[in-house]
Amino acid sequence: MAEDGVKTIGWVGTGVMGAPMCGHLLDAGYEVRVTNRTQQRALALVERGAKWCSTPAEAARGADMVVTIVGYPADVREVTLGPDGVLGAVQRGAIVADMTTSEPQLAKEIFEAAAGQGVGSLDAPVSGGDVGARNATLVVMAGGREQDFERALPVFERLGKTVTLEGGPGAGQHTKMANQIAIASGMIGVCEALFYARRADLDVAKVIETIAPGAAGSWSLSNYGPRALRGDFEPGFKVDHFIKDLGIALAEARRMKLALPGLALAEQLYVATSARGLGQKGTHSLLLALGELSGASWGAGPG
Amino acid sequence: MAEDGVKTIGWVGTGVMGAPMCGHLLDAGYEVRVTNRTQQRALALVERGAKWCSTPAEAARGADMVVTIVGYPADVREVTLGPDGVLGAVQRGAIVADMTTSEPQLAKEIFEAAAGQGVGSLDAPVSGGDVGARNATLVVMAGGREQDFERALPVFERLGKTVTLEGGPGAGQHTKMANQIAIASGMIGVCEALFYARRADLDVAKVIETIAPGAAGSWSLSNYGPRALRGDFEPGFKVDHFIKDLGIALAEARRMKLALPGLALAEQLYVATSARGLGQKGTHSLLLALGELSGASWGAGPG
Numbered sequence: 001m002a003e004d005g006v007k008t009i010g011w012v013g014t015g016v017m018g019a020p021m022c023g024h025l026l027d028a029g030y031e032v033r034v035t036n037r038t039q040q041r042a043l044a045l046v047e048r049g050a051k052w053c054s055t056p057a058e059a060a061r062g063a064d065m066v067v068t069i070v071g072y073p074a075d076v077r078e079v080t081l082g083p084d085g086v087l088g089a090v091q092r093g094a095i096v097a098d099m100t101t102s103e104p105q106l107a108k109e110i111f112e113a114a115a116g117q118g119v120g121s122l123d124a125p126v127s128g129g130d131v132g133a134r135n136a137t138l139v140v141m142a143g144g145r146e147q148d149f150e151r152a153l154p155v156f157e158r159l160g161k162t163v164t165l166e167g168g169p170g171a172g173q174h175t176k177m178a179n180q181i182a183i184a185s186g187m188i189g190v191c192e193a194l195f196y197a198r199r200a201d202l203d204v205a206k207v208i209e210t211i212a213p214g215a216a217g218s219w220s221l222s223n224y225g226p227r228a229l230r231g232d233f234e235p236g237f238k239v240d241h242f243i244k245d246l247g248i249a250l251a252e253a254r255r256m257k258l259a260l261p262g263l264a265l266a267e268q269l270y271v272a273t274s275a276r277g278l279g280q281k282g283t284h285s286l287l288l289a290l291g292e293l294s295g296a297s298w299g300a301g302p303g
Numbered sequence: 304m305a306e307d308g309v310k311t312i313g314w315v316g317t318g319v320m321g322a323p324m325c326g327h328l329l330d331a332g333y334e335v336r337v338t339n340r341t342q343q344r345a346l347a348l349v350e351r352g353a354k355w356c357s358t359p360a361e362a363a364r365g366a367d368m369v370v371t372i373v374g375y376p377a378d379v380r381e382v383t384l385g386p387d388g389v390l391g392a393v394q395r396g397a398i399v400a401d402m403t404t405s406e407p408q409l410a411k412e413i414f415e416a417a418a419g420q421g422v423g424s425l426d427a428p429v430s431g432g433d434v435g436a437r438n439a440t441l442v443v444m445a446g447g448r449e450q451d452f453e454r455a456l457p458v459f460e461r462l463g464k465t466v467t468l469e470g471g472p473g474a475g476q477h478t479k480m481a482n483q484i485a486i487a488s489g490m491i492g493v494c495e496a497l498f499y500a501r502r503a504d505l506d507v508a509k510v511i512e513t514i515a516p517g518a519a520g521s522w523s524l525s526n527y528g529p530r531a532l533r534g535d536f537e538p539g540f541k542v543d544h545f546i547k548d549l550g551i552a553l554a555e556a557r558r559m560k561l562a563l564p565g566l567a568l569a570e571q572l573y574v575a576t577s578a579r580g581l582g583q584k585g586t587h588s589l590l591l592a593l594g595e596l597s598g599a600s601w602g603a604g605p606g
Contacts, residue, residue, distance in 0.1 A: 104503070127514070127517050127518060127519070128517060128518075129518075139513060139514075139516070139517050141513055162513065162516070164509065164512075164513050166505055166506065166509060166510065166513065167504070167505055167506060170503075171503075171504075171505055174499075174500065174503035174505055175500070175505060175510050175513060175514070177499060177503075178496040178497075178499050178500040178503075178505070178510050178514060178519075179496070179513075179514040179517070179518075179519045180519075181492060181495050181496040181499055182492040182493055182495075182496035182514065182519040182521070182524060183492065183518055183519045184492060185488045185489065185491040185492030185495065185565065186488065186489045186492040186493075186519070186521055188488040188492075188564075188565035189484060189485040189486065189487060189488030189489040189491075189492070189565060190485055190489075192484050192485075192488065192563045192565050192566055193481040193482070193484040193485035194481075195561065195563075196477075196480060196481050196484055196552070196555075196556060196559075196561060196563065197477065197478070197481040199556075199559045199561050200407070200473075200474075200477035200480075200481075200555070200559065201470070201474075202469055202470055202474055202477055202478060202481070203469065203470060206467065206469060207469065207478050207481050209467075210442060210444055210465065210467050210469065210478060210482075211430070211442075211478070211481060211482040211485065213442070213465070214430050214431060214442050214482070214522065215430060215431075215432075215482075215486055215522050215523065215526075215540075216430070216481075216482045216483075216485040216486045216489070216522070217521065217522040218485070218489055218520065218521035218522065218523075219517065219518050219519070219520040219521065220518065220521075221485060223518075237518075249499070252499075252503070253499060253502075256499075256502045256503065257597060257599075258498065258499060258502050258597050258599065259593075259596050259597045260495045260498075260499065260593075261491075261568060261572065261596075262488065262491035262492060262495050262565075262568060262569075262572075263495055265564060265565060265568050266565075269564065269565075290562075290563075293562050293564075294560060294561050294562045296560075296561065
């Protein structure tokens with residue numbers, strides 16, 4: 001039985017986010033059973049003491065808590081509900097936590113399936129990017145039952161600086177969607193303001209300095225503005241991942257019969273950004289796509 | 304001759320911004336000659352020692368510096384270049400400064416006309432709203448010649464906490480436009496995120512608290528989010544004034560052949576907001592118009 005403190009953790013997904021997060025749990029002394037679609041990417045963790053498992057089911061076997069952090073909702077479904085999935089092997093009384101940014105409806109479906117076999121379930125997507133994952137400064141937005149959240153909290157606190165239970169099943173994913181919706185249109189504002197400033201022959205660095213402390217200020221302006229000025233469009237957060245998230249948000253808004261024209265425009269502009277070969281660049285490379293829309297080069301201007 | 308320090312100031316426009324700004328100059332000991340379309344709104348300043356003048360020309364007569372802060376670009380044109388305008392009476396060696404948010408092209412036109420009669424000209428719009436005007440914490444974004452800016456600086460510093468010369472004539476207005484462009488789409492992101500959160504039955508206050516410190520954070524989210532939660536849609540900055548500014552920005556972008564789809568959407572959504580009777584409310588009342596778009600009431604949800 002796993003009703004006491006979490007000691008053994010099954011970990012599914014060792015990508016750019018999952019690998020450093022799992023590493024923090026090894027450092028904290030948890031016994032970790034790890035699996036990943038590509039075994040190669042889990043080897044460093046195995047060398048540090050994690051036990052390699054060939055399937056999510058095997059990683060889940062005997063664990064007090066199982067964390068999944070994979071790519072798309074379809075991957076979440078496969079590793080959780082699929083034939084070799086977590087719920088086929090996890091013990092009664094354990095907790096499963098999906099930290100992928102995924103669909104609120106799928107989170108509710110997994111919660112119901114888990115509850116049917118006496119397993120707690122949390123959706124717990126994060127923000128803060130790969131830097132936050134490496135430095136354990138993520139924001140964890142959880143949805144589920146309070147008692148499951150309390151048991152998982154010591155684990156989450158190894159991964160992030162802010163950990164909040166936002167509500168019932170799906171509430172973590174919904175909160176992450178609200179986060180992405182605010183970022184999406186905000187980034188349009190930042191990129192359009194920067195391009196306008198450059199086309200107007202302003203000293204763009206000075207403009208950022210002038211407007212960032214006031215009502216136009218945002219995390220995106222202060223963090224991505226200077227990077228764009230240096231011509232640095234590395235992620236941060238990748239355009240193609242953002243398109244996935246915005247697609248989920250649009251589908252959820254549609255389901256709730258909520259029209260969000262700004263979100264729809266943002267998604268289209270990011271599709272255009274990806275179409276121009278920038279899918280693996282940072283979200284602020286929207287700036288480059290905006291310029292190309294007008295046949296204008298970002299690099300050519302002053303400042 | 305007015306080549307030395309500014310002692311006498313002509314002040315044109317005593318609206319919600321202009322009146323408190325002019326008051327700060329009276330407090331600082333400047334001799335002020337004031338005019339306004341509606342005399343009534345200048346009386347408090349006259350009681351405090353300003354000399355009432357019936358036209359902008361009369362206010363400008365003998366002044367070392369003339370400040371205009373009126374409503375629309377057409378008003379700026381009238382009070383500056385019109386028959387009873389400032390440039391018809393201002394002395395050689397003086398400086399005129401337009402602090403209205405107005406057209407960069409008009410700022411250049413006024414600069415040229417002023418230069419032709421030996422008068423310095425600055426465009427110097429502000430951000431910070433009526434609160435910033437009352438507390439003298441405005442941001443002043445100036446365009447023009449360095450020597451004119453240096454002479455006007457002691458006056459500007461009575462009005463704002465940040466005063467920057469952004470470049471040549473028009474650069475102040477262009478900077479203000481960049482500021483408004485960033486705010487416009489940013490506010491769409493904030494309002495859509497808040498409405499999404501409420502429709503998803505989240506605790507919206509908790510969502511703001513969770514996402515505001517991270518990549519979704521912005522001045523608008525932190526300042527207008529809580530007001531919207533309280534059902535407080537008072538300005539701040541009025542929707543109808545914002546529509547004016549966005550129209551100027553769109554026209555300038557068009558002139559520069561720069562397509563800004565986010566700005567275009569924002570302007571349309573604000574027109575819709577005004578059309579629903581919210582033109583005198585704050586810019587965050589976009590939230591209400593967004594809800595009505597989906598037949599949803601902001602007030603009806605939890606949180």
